[in-house]
Amino acid sequence: MTNKTCLIISGGDFSALPDNVHFDHVIACDRGLKYAEMMNVRPDTIIGDFDSIEETKAEDFVKRNGYDKCEIIKFPSRKDDSDTMLAVKHALVKGYDHLVIVCALGGRFDHTLANIQCMAYAAEQGAVKCELIGDSDFLTVIKDSSIVLKKKEGYSLSVFSLSGQCTNVKIKGSAYDVDGITLSNTYPLGLSNEYESDEVFVSVGSGILLITESGGER
Numbered sequence: 001m002t003n004k005t006c007l008i009i010s011g012g013d014f015s016a017l018p019d020n021v022h023f024d025h026v027i028a029c030d031r032g033l034k035y036a037e038m039m040n041v042r043p044d045t046i047i048g049d050f051d052s053i054e055e056t057k058a059e060d061f062v063k064r065n066g067y068d069k070c071e072i073i074k075f076p077s078r079k080d081d082s083d084t085m086l087a088v089k090h091a092l093v094k095g096y097d098h099l100v101i102v103c104a105l106g107g108r109f110d111h112t113l114a115n116i117q118c119m120a121y122a123a124e125q126g127a128v129k130c131e132l133i134g135d136s137d138f139l140t141v142i143k144d145s146s147i148v149l150k151k152k153e154g155y156s157l158s159v160f161s162l163s164g165q166c167t168n169v170k171i172k173g174s175a176y177d178v179d180g181i182t183l184s185n186t187y188p189l190g191l192s193n194e195y196e197s198d199e200v201f202v203s204v205g206s207g208i209l210l211i212t213e214s215g216g217e218r
Contacts, residue, residue, distance in 0.1 A: 006096035008087045009036050009043070010115065013106025015135045017041065021100055027091060029083040033061060035103045047073045047090060048083035082111070088118045097128045105134040116141075116210065120162040123208050136215035146170075146203030151195040152213055159183065159190035159202065160210045168205025173197035183209075 007023035011031035017039045028036045030048030046061075059072065075086060084104060091099055099122050104115040116139065119130040123143035132139040138155075140147060141162065149157070157174060159166075161183040171178050175194040183190055202211055 004096045005098040006091040008099060008101045010084045010101055010104035012104045012111060014103055017102055025096060027087040029087050032103060043070055045071045047086050049075050049077040082114050084115050085118050088122050092125050099127055099130045101132045104132055105137060120208050138213040140211045143208045144206055149200045151198045155213045155215045157193040157195060158212045161185045162208040162210050166204045166207030166209045170203045173200040
């Protein structure tokens with residue numbers, strides 16, 4: 001069962017924060033600090049190499065808003081981890097097992113792909129659930145577990161294996177239900193399903209499964 005939720009505001013294209021997102025801690029990644037201000041969300045931690053927003057501006061922001069308990073963590077620009085990965089690792093160390101990442105889509109494709117891999121890393125390290133929310137895309141990653149999705153009108157539903165294989169994958173309540181199939185990360189068998197019921201149950205017996213809910217034309 002999910003216990004603690006961390007909101008991670010990344011530095012991709014801006015996307016509004018849905019009203020139904022609840023969180024216990026907020027991490028702003030570099031440019032994510034600007035987005036946090038646009039969302040009227042108070043960050044508890046600001047992390048990154050500050051190549052998009054200078055560290056002094058982050059310090060000024062904290063002082064200006066009276067965020068005395070806000071932690072600023074700076075890393076060198078030459079590093080192995082992206083700012084979003086730094087935030088994911090920080091959240092996991094702090095004990096958050098439900099990660100919600102926003103403003104992490106759009107812009108450069110390599111950054112988008114890296115952010116999806118960050119979700120896989122979080123699942124591998126024990127996160128119960130990791131979500132990435134955009135304007136018209138909702139991504140969820142689970143590992144060896146299940147989830148119930150509420151129907152989104154006008155959205156397609158797809159599942160992909162982020163590990164070598166996802167075994168015993170089950171989907172119930174969709175137009176194309178399956179019971180115990182195996183997905184691989186080299187063949188998109190789970191592409192473009194549809195909601196048949198108000199709720200869709202998805203589970204994976206073993207492996208890291210990416211579930212995407214995407215709006216717009218197919």
